[in-house]
Amino acid sequence: MQDNYWTRASNWGRLARARVNRRRFLAGAATLGAGALAYTVVGCRESQPRATPAAQETPTAPMSGSVARAVAFGAMDFDNVDLHRVRANPTLWLSGVILNKIVRFKNPDAGELEGDLAERWEIVDPANYVFHIRRDVFWQDTPVTRGRQFTAEDIKWHIERQAAGKLLDGSTGDFPRRTFYQRIVRVETPDQFTVRLTLNQPLGPFLNILAEFGHSVPNREATERYGEGDPKTKTEEAMPATGPFILKQWREGKEWILQRNPRYFRQGLPYLDGLVVPLLFHDPAAGRAAFEQKQLDGWAGPDDATTRAVIEAHRSDVWELLNAVSNTVYFHLNMNTTFRDVRLVQAMNLAFDRRAAIQTFHQGLGQVSGPVTWLQEGFAIPPDQLVQMDGYRTNRDEDIRKARQLWQAAGGPALGEIRISIIQDWLALWPDTINWVPNMLNQALGVNQFVGVRGTYEDVTANLANGRFPNWFAWTSAVAGADPRLGLWSAYHSTSPTNYQKVNQGNASVPGFDSLLDRMLSETNPQEAVRLARDVQRIIIENGQFGNIVLYNYMYRSAVWKYVRGAWRTQPTEDRPGQSYSIPAFHLWEITWHDQRHPTYRDRPPVSI
């Protein structure tokens, strides 16, 4: 038998085969005693770089074959197999690799689009779109789909079901993307491969939103059978594929096994034969052991120091990647209660030391964000302009001076004690925040008014609509797409039901702001859309971000064995970490490949599916 990683004899095996006599036994016992102390030393010593085979870094053409093994989402499992009603990420991740969207991101961070199920499209006017559907798309052959062809009717059902928000029995379901699909007032299918959509009003980011995760088109028959019947039914047949991979096995709570879809319409893709995705990895030590023994292709530690230690231990064998956390860190102040005067939120926007927070909590791995985060770089205010604006200056003196003036002028000291609710989930990771945030604000404004208290997301969500939400600090919802315009409009337009700060509804009157938001939302010219979005952001910053103070987005470091050739935004080199895409685009797994000639691939344990 070939001597490989799994079969080679271990030292324990050799020990077991050795002849044991009294002297050897006693010597062994003494060794065991001494070993008790010794392995403490071994376990704690700094990792030594292992002998590294000669690096073979010359770029090669993508190779087919190999099965990737990557952890998906910590402790989460599917919340629902009805994709239209899914909220949580694991199902959305899976939908990204086994299904297709009408259009998808070619370059996620730049918002550059390409056809997916649609081979091309026409924008008749900002409220009318025509999509020409590919003729070579077929559903995975299952007893439910019988491998039928994908047609325009699939898209019609996909849109109309979500817009109606109704289940087959007529009851109302919880369809999280319903409000978006309700903007589509008419879906016409003049033939099997053409879809004509009419919106209730022009929506500039329409195509971009269709490319976001969560907008994959599931199979109607499977959804009606499994999703409607019992949304908890977790079976491979619940999600037939059109995309690069098919779900071969769903080992509930353990792993997904995905296999290359032989009927995938993009010839030659995916490169990988399959993907094995263990779902549950609780303990960082388990993840580290799995990575170091190449049972996982990539890994991020519980903290940056641990990840860096592993990277250093395998310096010549692993790529270093930086990954953005798409949940933006916010500081929300309530303009309906405490912060009614816009000067107060202006002062707070100026006072918060974003860079100090990045240093303190994330070891400097992060970047300040404006009202549109740097993850959505196409629309964000460029960094060189942002650093000249209130709250973002590198020289804090001017910001602090202005903050104190505004605070005093608006009667801030008379407000007395102000409670800042730090969300429990955040405190679990960074407990010092409960003191750090109020101390930093007290110091910046020269007062002694701010007090940190523990809070929960429930305190916030339950009180958004009634306007009695606390002033809170933590992450907020994840950035899903490259175009932020619908989010900006929803947060600040006076007619939007999610304008919780009541901008132009009694709080912070800004003449002309509504019409600017309307023009921004309906603009279909990309350059003009960016210009308008940046104008909107400037107004938002001038008004203290209307209490929804965006602070920053941070990053985490991960290690990836060098045989992995990922679809990354910037490729890692020996001297510089690579950077993964910030906007989720799971379909990029189809162009991920393994360099099976690379020395680091040789002792990788084989993965069979």
Add this chain to the structure above:
Amino acid sequence: MTEYIIRRLLINIVVLWVVATGVFFSFHALPGDYLIRQLVSQLEVQEDYAQVVAEARRRLGLDKPIWQRYGEFLWDTARLDLGRSLETGRSTWQELAQRYPATVELGVLIVLVAFATSIPVGLLSAIRHDSWLDNALRAFTVLHLAMPVFFLALLVMLGVLRLDLWTIDIVGSPHFWTDPAGAAQKYAIPALAGGIASGAGIARILRSQMLEVMRNDFIRTAFAKGLETRLVWVRHAMKNAMLPVLTVMGFAIIGIVDGAVILENMFNIDGVGRYLVTRLEMRDQPPFQGTVMLIAFVVVTMNLVVDIAYAWLDPRIRYR
């Protein structure tokens, strides 16, 4: 004896009620619930957020008053209904049935390792007391008594990785009846860590009991009769020294249930212990409570069994 067992059973019911009350109200004291953890990623997307939350909470039965839910939980537990997972919709019994084999496999291996290490170590230490071997073994056992199991397991794991002694299968989930070699690969290191940690206490007790028994007259008599030394140690001394050790072994087995929570998480073993942690993280209350109640039941039952076994092994002991 029968009266004693009945009294103990009644006390056990009270103990289980206290555990049930404690776990129910302490779970409620935790921030957030299952629904909030599910919805939190959609914080600003939903326009009718409050309505969605209220509807989902009603559907999951999370809107009922706490006392009603407490009453239902007690009633269900009394009927051996451990509830249904809010996440999967399946009964806790079904979920546990899928996971208990891994816990049993690990537990049995830990017990075997504990016995296999503690008895020779305790005996050797007693036989060669005050020798360099005794000192070394005592140092070994004290070191492991002082270490929490997670720390010991972490050290063993790091040591094995650094010295490349063994491939710890972290990702797979084999069982002994389907893939014995794979299962041995998976469970060897956690069983070793858990077994040594549990065995250290047993070895200490066995050593001290052996030393005490060996000073008795009947041992001297046995030697004086010319019995073989090995027979005196094993058949006379060890048999008499085992009684207190048995009690400690009972507690050690109970401790394995606690250790499973840690070891299963550290080594990615899909057992009952890890299930408990995931349910807590997801705020999936019914299976969490149900699993705790099951573990509590096992622990109180084990205690009772140990007491009864104690009396059975030593006819001098009589419970009233």
